[in-house]
Amino acid sequence: MTCSELLIRLLRDTYGVDTVFGIPGVHTVELYRGLGGDAEACGIRHVTPRHEQGAGFMADGYARSTGQPGVCFIITGPGMTNIATAMGQALADSVPMLVISSVNRRDTLGRGQGRLHELPCQQQLVAGLTRFSHTLLDPVALPEVLARAFAVFEGMRPGPVHIEIPIDLFDAQVSPPEQWSPPVIHRPAPNPAGLATAARWLHEAQRPLVLLGGGCIAAPEAARALVERLDAPTVTTINAKGLLGLEAGSRHSLDLGANAALPAVRELAREADVILAIGTELGETDYDVVFDDGFLLTGRLIRVDLDPEQLVRNQSLALGLIADAGTTLDALLAHFPVALSRQGRIRTAATMEALALDRDPAFAPFVPLFTTLAETMPEAILVGDSCAPVYAANHLVAKPEPRRFFNASTGYGTLGYGLPAALGAKLARPDLPVVALVGDGGVMFTLAEIATAVEEHLSVVILLWHNGGYEEIRRYMAANGVAPIGVNLHAPEFQTLANGFGCLATRADDPASLAKALSQCPEQGPLLIEIDAAAWNASVQE
Incomplete structure (x- = not known):
């Protein structure tokens, strides 16, 4: 089969992609041959936005509402500059997005000959907007490169991945893989000693506070169970909204919502003796939307994140666990078989009353x-x-x-x-x-x-x-x-x-x-x- 046909088969049969967003161009005609023109027969629905930025935002919305990567087919040059803003938003919010683009022929790359849609280097253009960007120079490597992309989506803090394919490779002949099954990826579990220390600190806490971010949204049951057993007021960020669910149609009685920038929640945060932050970057647009650097944590901060660098950003860290949020929530639950009582609901209610939203x-x-x-x-x-x-x-x-x-x-x-x-x-x-x-x-x-x-x-x-x-x-x-x-x-x-x-x-x-x-x-x-x-x-x- 051709490289473009192999790409479509891998997306559909190996990774379960059912929708792609893109605007066809002369450099992607062969890629569209792989789609076959019949969505039912092909198994992949193609949606044509009116601008490549729209394609990126549609892929973003698709990914956020399902947890599955949004996929875009993008033309060389202006298509990539147009989608760059959407990739920036997806990177900032850890949204899985796969951008597959064309690029000029291999023998012309970097030569500055004024070819159609030519950029000096598309890879450099999107380097700061992606988890990685790869130029496919050998069609035989396509299965491996796609596997890398989906390993990022499954195994680390997600974000956009860009794969560019030279236009002379779309119709190159390539043998299909021996099997189409995807690799099974497991995210890391928390270090047992670190987890035990975190549990001990949380047991000893008199005024605990929990901060849950978008990294937790795949594990709502565990998140809700843990905060209830800790009896701890909980900030759920904008990207974690809904994580604790509703009680009698209203906000959960331990949920402070995304109100960390407001005075009453800031006071609660300053008074907290132990803070557990899971899957949140503790960033400005969640905790400091008044932009005065006034969200301060003075207690012992425990952080859980897939990204080790993120553990030491924005607030002073006492204990860091490099681990998956859902796995950690489950593991912590085992340390709290019986719910504690620290007036968490009373403190939450008093804070929400003070906010008077x-x-x-x-x-x-x-x-x-x-x-x-x-x-x-x-x-x-x-x-x-x-x-x-x-x-x-x-x-x-x-x-x-x-x-x-x-x-x-x-x-x-x-x-x-x-x-x-x-x-x-x-x-x-x-x-x-x-x-x-x-x-x-x-x-x-x-x-x-x-x-x-x-x-x-x-x-x-x-x-x-x-x-x-x-x-x-x-x-x-x-x-x-x-x-x-x-x-x-x-x-x-x-x-x-x-x-x-x-x-x-x-x-x-x-x-x-x-x-x-x-x-x-x-x-x-x-x-x-x-x-x-x-x-x-x-x-x-x-």
């Missing part, structure tokens, strides 16, 4: 919005851009399980993420409602992906918060005495544009009209609901 002027206008969403679409995956409703949702929203809430306000913090990532999530989880939370500024980066939603018949709600530009930056400028330049934007008629794509559109400026609009979401296509921020705020303040 539903009465905070920054969040209160959004409480009715998310109450309406929870009542109308309780099972929905919420996928957000960087916009006002998402900033509020990071603090307000509780979900019944992981992978039901993610956005681009963490880590890299790009704009334009919400819409295409929501489409990727819907493709991965057609059984669940999906809502894209976007702003009128950020959605313009990737608005064309409405066409993809229509073309693929994706029933996604696009909830568009219209506040007349870049409101967050406007406020920062005002707070720092800077004239509001470049933030008051001309907006198109969003509903007219949506209709032009073949997308249903309506307006909802109060909770009742939002509930009515959500109930009318079509089964075979997207719905755009535009909310005028001023009108909404006026309605909820009455």
Whole structure:
């Protein structure tokens, strides 16, 4: 078979890939021959975004909602520069993404001859955006290189991997492997002595605190059981939202949510004598969104992470375990057969009461919005851009399980993420409602992906918060005495544009009209609901 045919077979039969995102180009024609043009016969669905950045964001949303790598086929040169932003977001949030691109012929690489789509070195371009980037120079090596990529996804802190294939290799003849089964990869277990020390410290603690990040989301049952046995207040980061589940439809009684930057949680953190942090980088966008370096841990810090370097970043470490989060949660549980009693629920409740999130002027206008969403679409995956409703949702929203809430306000913090990532999530989880939370500024980066939603018949709600530009930056400028330049934007008629794509559109400026609009979401296509921020705020303040 040809190299491109082997690639498709390996993705499908060895690694279970069922969807790829990409825009065909002259340099990838032979790669598309491997797809065969018939998704049912091939077993892989090809989705065409309107921009390679959209392809990357769709792959990201697909991966976050399932835990399986999102896969992209990308053209040489401009395709790679276009997808670079999406790769940066995936790297920052440890999202498994496989980017397979073409590159110019082997005999022309690095020669600067002005070939079509030529870059001096694509590998150097994405070196800082990937776990690794590899140029395939021998088609016989393809199975090994793919195995390396999926070993990264399975065995270490995940992120994007880039494999580029010279265009003269796509149709090169190559023998298939003797067997198609993937290797079995087991992540490391915690060191027994280190685990015993961690357990002893946690037994002795009077005021324990647990910090759980996105690295834990594959083990929600173990995470919930451990914090309950420790009776410890627990911060669940934005990427870990839903990890502890709900109690009687509300936030778990030990869950502080993603509120580590707020004063009451910071005080609890400073008072903690032992802190257990698992699968979290303790980064700024989870613990210090007010950007004053005010989240301080003075107690003994135990950290668990697959990345040894991450263990010593951001906070002073007392004990580090290089291990898988889920394996460690299970192993720690064995040290706590009986639940301890340290007033954890009382401390959590007091802290949440002090936060008074539903009465905070920054969040209160959004409480009715998310109450309406929870009542109308309780099972929905919420996928957000960087916009006002998402900033509020990071603090307000509780979900019944992981992978039901993610956005681009963490880590890299790009704009334009919400819409295409929501489409990727819907493709991965057609059984669940999906809502894209976007702003009128950020959605313009990737608005064309409405066409993809229509073309693929994706029933996604696009909830568009219209506040007349870049409101967050406007406020920062005002707070720092800077004239509001470049933030008051001309907006198109969003509903007219949506209709032009073949997308249903309506307006909802109060909770009742939002509930009515959500109930009318079509089964075979997207719905755009535009909310005028001023009108909404006026309605909820009455």
